[in-house]
Amino acid sequence: MKKYFAEFFGTFWLVFGGCGSAVFAAGVPEIGIGLLGVSLAFGLTVLTMAYAVGHISGGHFNPAVSFGLFASGRFSAKELAPYIISQVVGATAAAGTLYVILNGAGAFSTEGPGAFATNFYELPGYAGRSFSMASAFVAEFVLTAFFLIVILGATDKYANGKFAGVAIGLALTLIHLISIPITNTSVNPARSTSQALFVGGEALSQLWLFWVAPIAGAIVGGLIYKFLLQKSESTSE
Secondary structure (H helix, E strand, C coil): CHHHHHHHHHHHHHHHHHHHHHHHHCCCCCCCCHHHHHHHHHHHHHHHHHHHHHHHHCCCCCHHHHHHHHHCCCCCHHHHHHHHHHHHHHHHHHHHHHHHHHHHCCCCCCCCCCHHHCCCCCCCCCCCCCCCHHHHHHHHHHHHHHHHHHHHHHCCCCCCHHHHHHHHHHHHHHHHHHHHHHHCCCCCHHHHHHHHHHHCCHHHHCCCHHHHHHHHHHHHHHHHHHHHHCCCCCCCC
């Protein structure tokens, strides 16, 4: 059970730290952390938990990562369901904690694109501030595929594993710098689900994309690394 608890706490920290930075600190007048700060916060959550509990569970904290590792041959199919359940429950617990804090200050809101750090595309009434469904799908697919390539490469037995957490955390930071303006950045179905459950409405109706695109991208990224990039035991190239 320890590995499931590790995934629970790791995903909790990702959502609480990443989404928390967005809802509490991003727009504070004069001292708000903005796009760069929120992007860095998401990267730091993964980096810190990779070193804290990565040795226990592998440090997935993301259903798409679990699927990508499965596609690459590094993760067992029988572990997919319990890992994903642990991740979604951890993410939802974090979102619930954020809701309690915000609601206590009368600051919880479901208004506007990305309310409560939800993911979105094609929002009615926000022309020029939301991308099409196709654009959102491509962005989430491509970014998650590259995220898996970074994860698999950084944790390869031929790589310097001591710095894997740094590479993965920085990759997630870069992903957010690119895609917060596009979808508010998912690349993680658990993170998307946890926020959408509290906002409901459009966030829930669009949630399918933030499961399908990241998981599909992760599987493709896992297969690319396995068949095109992974170093063979029998060769030195």
